[in-house]
Amino acid sequence: MARKSLVAANWKMHKTISEAVKFVEELQKLVESLDDREVLIVPPFTALHAVGNALNRGDFFLGAQNCFWEEKGAYTGEISPVMLKDVGCSYVLVGHSERRNIFGETDEMISKKVKALLRAGLSPVLCVGEKLEEREAGQTFQVVERQLKEGLLDIDVQSLAKIVIAYEPVWAIGTGKTASPAQAQEVHTFIRSTIEKISGDKSVAEGLRILYGGSVKPDNVDELMKEPDIDGLLVGGASLEVSSFKRIIEYR
Ligand code: PEP
Numbered sequence: 001m002a003r004k005s006l007v008a009a010n011w012k013m014h015k016t017i018s019e020a021v022k023f024v025e026e027l028q029k030l031v032e033s034l035d036d037r038e039v040l041i042v043p044p045f046t047a048l049h050a051v052g053n054a055l056n057r058g059d060f061f062l063g064a065q066n067c068f069w070e071e072k073g074a075y076t077g078e079i080s081p082v083m084l085k086d087v088g089c090s091y092v093l094v095g096h097s098e099r100r101n102i103f104g105e106t107d108e109m110i111s112k113k114v115k116a117l118l119r120a121g122l123s124p125v126l127c128v129g130e131k132l133e134e135r136e137a138g139q140t141f142q143v144v145e146r147q148l149k150e151g152l153l154d155i156d157v158q159s160l161a162k163i164v165i166a167y168e169p170v171w172a173i174g175t176g177k178t179a180s181p182a183q184a185q186e187v188h189t190f191i192r193s194t195i196e197k198i199s200g201d202k203s204v205a206e207g208l209r210i211l212y213g214g215s216v217k218p219d220n221v222d223e224l225m226k227e228p229d230i231d232g233l234l235v236g237g238a239s240l241e242v243s244s245f246k247r248i249i250e251y252r
Contacts, residue, residue, distance in 0.1 A: 002036075003207065003208075003209050004036060004037060005037040005038070005231050006037070006039075006040055006209055006232035006233075007037060007038070007039050007040070007232055007233050007248060007249050007251075008041075008042055008063065008091075008125070008232070008234045008235065008239075009041050009235055009240075010042045010065065010213075010234055010235065010236050011041075011042060011043050011044060011065075011239065011240065012044075012065070012098070012236060013044055014044070015043060015044065015047060016046075016047070017047045017050045020043045020044075020047035020050065020051050021047070021050050021051060021054045023242055024041055024054045024060070025054055026242050027242050027245065027246060028054075028055070028056060028057050028060060030242065030246050031249055031250065032250075033057075033059065034059045035059075037059070037232070037249070038060075039059060039061065039249055040060075040061045040062075040091055041055070041060065041061070041062060041063065042062075042063040042064065042065055042091075042093060044065065045064065045065075045079055048062065048084075048088070048089065049087050049088075052087055052088035052089075055088075061090045062087075062090060062091075063089055063090065063092060063093065063125070064079070064089050064091075064092045064093070065092075065096065066079075066092070066093060066094070066096070067079055067080060067081050067084055067092050067113055067116065068116075069081075069109070069113050069115070069116040070116070071116070071120075080116070080120075081113075081116045081117045081119070081120035081122055082120050085120045085122055089122060090122065090123060091122065091124075091164065092123075092124055093125045093127060093166075094113045094114055094117065094125065094126050094127065094151070095107075095126055095127045095128065095147070096127045096168070097129060097168060097170045098173075101170070107147060107150035107151055108150065110126070111151050111152070111153045114126060114151055114155065114163070115154075115155070118155070118159045118162065118163075123162045123163065123164060124162075124164070125163075125164040125165075125211070125234070126147075126152070126163060126164070126165050126166070127165075127166045127213070127234070128143075128144050128147040128148060128151070128165065128166070128167060128191070129143075129144065129147075129167055129168040129169045129170050129173075129214070130143040130144060130170065131170045132170065132171035135171065140169075140187060141190050144187060144190065144191060145194055148165070148194050148198065149194075157199045157201050157204055160199045160201075161208075163208070164208075164209045164211060164232075165191055165195070165208065165209070165210045165211070166212075166213050166234040167187050167188055167191060167210060167212055167213070168214050168234060169183075169187075169214050172213075172214025172215050173213065173214050173215070173236065174215070174236060174237060175215060176215050178214055178215040178224070179212070181223045181224050181227050182227075184212045184227060184230060185228070185229055188210045188212070188229035188230055189229050191208075191229075192206075192208060192229055195208050209231040209232055210230065210232075211231060211232040211234045212224055212230045212232075212233055212234070213234030213236070215237070216234075216235045216238060216248060217238045217244065217248075218238065218244050218248060221233065221248045221251040222251050222252055224251075233248060233251075235248055
């Protein structure tokens with residue numbers, strides 16, 4: 001089954017509102033219309049509304065970097081999935097390694113976020129990936145399997161079809177070290193087979209989009225995207241400049 005790829009810009013804690021709007025206005029003019037791929041812009045919360053208003057193409061979508069799992073209430077500083085839906089998001093990142101490692105997010109918290117997003121009608125982009133010491137200890141599959149099973153606990157098959165997975169080896173994020181296409185492909189195949197096991201449904205696993213993230217750049221994107229199970233990219237550093245992100249969107 002042909003999967004439409006998804007190329008996502010995770011801006012992390014970068015860009016003011018005016019910088020963010022200028023970026024998307026410029027990018028949308030420069031990128032030719034896309035039929036086999038979609039673009040996801042994931043700005044900081046403060047720029048969501050303005051970027052959402054500036055997006056004017058059917059192949060560009062808005063996403064958020066994080067959320068809380070409750071709908072509303074006394075949770076100072078948090079943002080709910082309902083609010084993200086209201087501001088125009090279609091996707092929300094969950095369990096990014098910076099959330100796990102700097103802010104102490106556990107698989108249990110991530111699972112609550114995934115469920116809350118699905119309840120609000122949003123697509124979670126569940127990020128998984130091993131640390132360097134885990135890879136060196138031969139635990140990559142074990143770690144990724146645990147993150148998938150616990151992050152997707154009790155999710156029904158229909159909802160699983162709305163989820164996107166991002167494989168982001170922690171040792172490759174922001175380090176300049178990319179997983180080789182073969183290393184990434186190996187884990188992507190493993191993720192697809194794990195989703196087949198979890199869902200008991202081959203077509204859900206076949207339709208699942210699995211993004212690769214970790215130091216994706218204009219000069220390594222083409223090789224990565226040739227792999228059959230890499231269905232898109234989650235890009236940090238190289239998504240902050242229009243010219244490099246445009247080249248990544250236009251992988252060939
Ligand atoms: C990320 O933050 O998801 C990421 C992959 O960052 P970078 O591209 O900078 O490694």
